[in-house]
Amino acid sequence: MLTAGLPPRLGAVPRRGEPVPALVAGASGPTPRPASQGGSPGQSVWIVSAVTGTIPPMRGLMQDYPLTIDAIFRHVEQHYGDGTIATAGPGGITRSTYAEWAERTRRLGGVLDTLGISADGRVGTFGWNSQRHLELYFAAPSTGRVLHTLNIRLFPEQLTYIANHAEDEVVFVDRTVLPLLWPLVDTMKTVRHVVVMDDGGDNEIPDDPRVSDYETLLAEASPVDFHVTDENSAASMCYTSGTTGNPKGVVYSHRSTWLHTMGVMAPNAFGLGIQDVAMPVVPMFHANAWGIAQAAPAAGASLVMPGSMMQPQALADLIVDEGVTFTAGVPTIWQGVLPHLAGRPHKLRDIGCGGSAVPRALSEAYREQVGLPILQAWGMTETHPVASSGVLPRRYADADDETKAAQRARAGTPFLGVEARIVDAETLEPQPWDDEATGELQVRGPWCAQDYYNPDAGVVLSTEDGWMRTGDVAAMDPYGSIRIADRTKDLIKSGGEWISSVDLENAIMSHPKVKEAAVVGVPHPKWDERPLACVVVKEGETMTEQEVLDHLRPQVAKWWMPDAVEFIDEVPKTSVGKFSKKDLRSRFAEFPARD
C-alpha cells in the first residue's frame, strides 16, 4: 500500500518572521522560494536538502491570529450589546445587557490589577450561575489570569486541597454560599482576598481585612484593555471530583476554549444562534456550564441565569416566563422539573442533558408531556466538557418512536473536533464498531486534556499513542455513535463476564412505579460479583421485589438478573448530582450472597 505522508524534510519549517535556517550545500543548489513563503527580503532562500532532496512544505499565507477568549469577548462587546442577561436571586430577577456586562468585565480586569493578582494567578470563584460569574469567566482569562471554578458542593477537605493545589490568590464568592467557604479560608494558604458578590439573602459578611465587596471594587476600578497573544496559555481550571484519590485539575487553554465554543455552537451540538435565549442550569462552578457560558454570548444569544434559584418550580417558571429556547442540566434536574413544566406553554427547542446517562423513560416523558424529547450529550471535565451528542441522524428521520428513543438514549456522535475509539482493557486493541464489542472509550482532539495539573504519582490520563482515557466503557455502532455501557469502576464482573449497571438501571427505571434505581456489584464467593438493584419507589406507590424482577426479566439476559432488590429512600448523589455508587457499594459491602 502506498503511504502518503509528507516526506522527510530539512529540520523545522521556519515560522513567518523567524530566521531561515542556514544554507546546506545541496547537489542541486538553492531553490528560490518566494519572499511571501517565509523568507524575508535579503535573507537566504529555502534550499534543497542534499540528504533528502526535498524542500520544506509550502505554508499557508493566512493571518497569525490567536484563538483567545478576549477575541470572543470583543465579538460580544462589539456586536451583541443589546443581548440580555437575566439573573434570578432571592430578591427577584436582575436584568442587564451585554453592553453593560462588557463594560463591567473590563472594569473587573482593573479590579484584578488592584488586588495585585499575579500575571497568571489563579482566580477562584465560588458561586451560582450569574452575570457576575460570567464577568469573571471573561475578565480572568482575558487579562492573562487563570479562572478556577470551585465546586460549591464539595466537602470542605476537598475544597481546601483544591484551592491549595491550584494556588488560588483570590476567591470571588456569592453571599448566599459564603457560610460554606468562609470557615475554610484560613486553610487556603495562598488566598489573600475574598471578594463577596452580594446575590441576596442576609448571610453575615465577616469583618476581616481580606474581605471586600465586588460592587465597591468595580465602582472604583478603571476598565482595562484585553490582549492575550498566546492561544496555548492557560485560561481556566476545573477539578474533577473523582471517587478515588485526590481531585485532579484540568487546565483549559484559550485555544481549547475557543474551539469548544465553536463545537458547542454547531447545529449538531447545541445549535446556538442569535435567535436563542439560553439558560444553563448546569453549574458554572463545575465543567464550564457545558460551554454555554461562552457559546451563548459568542452566538449573541441572550442568557437566563438561575442563580441560587435552583428549585424545580423556579426553573420551570424561568423557562416559561423568560422565553427560554435552550437549556441544559443533569438528569436529576429534569426529573424534578417535569411535573412543573408539563402542559405549560414554552418556547424550548432543545433540552440538553448529560453528566450521567439520561434514562430513556425520562426523555420519553418529556416528549409526551412537554412536547420535545431530551437531547443527550456526553463528555467529562477532561473534554471541556462536551464531546458528543444524540442529535438524531437523518437516517432515523422516518424511524418509529421506539427506534428514535433508543437512538436518543445514546451518547451519540462525536462532534467535529473529537475522535473516539474503544479499546479492549486487556489486549489494548481497538475494538470493532459493531455496537456489541465494548471497551474503554478513548478520545482525542483539540479540546481533550493531555495531562492533569501536577498530578499525584501514578495518575496517567493519556495513552502512549496520544489518546485520552475516559474511564467509560462503551460500544460504538457502525456510524461511530457511542453507547456508554458503564463507568469502568461501576461495571459488575460476574463469572469473568461484565454486566452493565447502566443498562440494568435504565430497564428498571422504565417501570412506571420507579422513581430512581441504581445497580451495584456486591461481592460473591463464586461469581466474584453479582448485581444488586437499589430502587426508589415513587411517592404514594408500593412495590415488591418480584414486580421489579418480573419487569426486568424480558429485557435482559438471564445471568444479568440482579440477585436481590433493595428498596431505599433515595440514591446517594455526588457533589455534581451523579449517583454515588461508591456510597452504595460500601453500604451493601456485606450483603449476603445468594446462590
Add this chain to the structure above:
Amino acid sequence: MLTAGLPPRLGAVPRRGEPVPALVAGASGPTPRPASQGGSPGQSVWIVSAVTGTIPPMRGLMQDYPLTIDAIFRHVEQHYGDGTIATAGPGGITRSTYAEWAERTRRLGGVLDTLGISADGRVGTFGWNSQRHLELYFAAPSTGRVLHTLNIRLFPEQLTYIANHAEDEVVFVDRTVLPLLWPLVDTMKTVRHVVVMDDGGDNEIPDDPRVSDYETLLAEASPVDFHVTDENSAASMCYTSGTTGNPKGVVYSHRSTWLHTMGVMAPNAFGLGIQDVAMPVVPMFHANAWGIAQAAPAAGASLVMPGSMMQPQALADLIVDEGVTFTAGVPTIWQGVLPHLAGRPHKLRDIGCGGSAVPRALSEAYREQVGLPILQAWGMTETHPVASSGVLPRRYADADDETKAAQRARAGTPFLGVEARIVDAETLEPQPWDDEATGELQVRGPWCAQDYYNPDAGVVLSTEDGWMRTGDVAAMDPYGSIRIADRTKDLIKSGGEWISSVDLENAIMSHPKVKEAAVVGVPHPKWDERPLACVVVKEGETMTEQEVLDHLRPQVAKWWMPDAVEFIDEVPKTSVGKFSKKDLRSRFAEFPARD
C-alpha cells in the same frame, strides 16, 4: 488607566516536549514548576528571570491536536457514511454515499502518488461542482499537496499565467470543459499530467501521453493513509481575478480551512447540520464554494452538486426534486431561478447569496414568491471567503417588513473569528460606527489572508498594524453590522464627495420594469466624475430616462442623481458573474458631460 497585558517574560515559553531554556541565575533562584507544566522529568524547572522577576505564564494542558483537513475527512468517513452526494450532468444524476466517496478519496491519494506529484505539489482542478471535485478537495490537502482550483471562466492568458505562477503539476479537468483547457496545456510549463473526469457529453479526448482517465487511474490505485501534522501548512490556493494587474493567489492553510468550516457551519452563518441537504451553486472552481464543500460533509449534510447543469430551470428542479434545504449562489443566479421556482413546493430554509450586493428587490421577490427572503453573506477570496452574514439580529424580530428588508440588504454581522473596522482613506483613522461614516473595510482573523503568494511588486494586502485591506468601502452601524457602500474603485468622486454606485443601482433595480442596472462614473470637467446609469429593461417592457429619474428622485440626494440614463442590452459580467464596471467605464469613457 491600568493596562493588563502579560508582563515581560524570559524569552519564549517552551513548547511541550521542547527543551526547557537553560538556567539563568536569578536573585530568587529557580522556582519549581510542576512537570506537567512543560518540564520533562529530569529537566530543569522553569526559573524566575533575574531581569524581570517573572516566570513564564501557565500553559494549558490540552492535547496538541492539529486542525487539519484530513481530520475533517475522517469525521465524515467515520460518522456520515450513509450521507449522499447527488451530481447532475448531461446524462442525468449520479448518486453516491459519503462512504463510497471516502473510499474513492483515499484511492485518489494513491493516484497522486502514482502520478509522482511532489510532496507539496499544486494539484490543479478545472471543473464544475461534482463528487469528483469533492474527492480532489480532500485528497490533495490530506496528502500534503495543495489544491489549486482554476476558474473555468477566466480568459486563456489568465489561466496560463495562474497555472505557471502556482506551478501546477497536474490538472484534473471535466470532459465538458476540456475544450477550454486543452489548447492552453502547452503554455502551462509545469503541467505534466491532464486527468480527464468524464462528466458526460462527447468532447474529444486528445490522444496524448500526458492525458489519462480519472476512473482508470482510480481503479488501479490503492487507498492511502492521510496524516497531515502541521496545521499551518498550505492546503489550497485560489486566485482572485482582479480587474487590474495580474491575478493574485491566496493560499489557505489547513488551520484556516478548519476554522472557516466551523464558522460557516454556525447558526449565525449557514447553520449546516445533519438534517440538511445542501446544494452549492456557487462554484467550487472559485472561492471554495463559500466553504460549503467542506462544511456540508463536516456537518453530515447531504450534498446536491449541479455539475454543468447550471441552467435556471435545472437548478430549480434540483431544489424541488432533491429536497434541498440550503443553497447558495450569486445574485444573477437567483435572478434567473426565481420564475422557475416561484409557487413550487420546496424544503428550502435558507438561500445564501453574495459575491456582489444582493438587490433588495430580489430578496423581497423571493420572500413573496418563494416564501423566504435571501440570506446575504459577505466576503471575498481573501476571507476564505465568508466573513459576515445578514442573519437577522433578534432586535429586529418584531420590526416591520421594511426595516427587516433594509437589514437583510446589509453585509451584516461578522462571524465569530472575524473582526472588522472601517478606516478613512486619507487619515488612516478608524471611523465611528454610526452607519454614516464610510471608509475602507478592513478585517482580521484566523481565516483572513496575510499576504498574496509571491505577489507583483507593490501589491500589499495587509496594513502595518496587521489588518487585511478589503478594497470595499463600507459603513458600520452601532452593532458593527456592515453596510457595503461600494468597491473603492467603483465609487464615484463628484465635487470632492463620494457617491455610492451600489446604492444608486439598488434604488434603480427596485423599479418593477428594470432587470439590471449598473452605475459608473464618467469624466466631468467640473465635477471630476458624474454618475451614469446603465439600465437593462425587462423583456417586453419599455422605459424612458424620465421614468428612471422620477423613480430615483425621492430615494437619493439631489447631487447623487445620475446625469444620464443609458439603456443597454445587458450588463457585462466578469468571469465570476459580477458586474464588470471596468468594461462599462471604458465603453462610456467619452460620454459627453452635462452641466
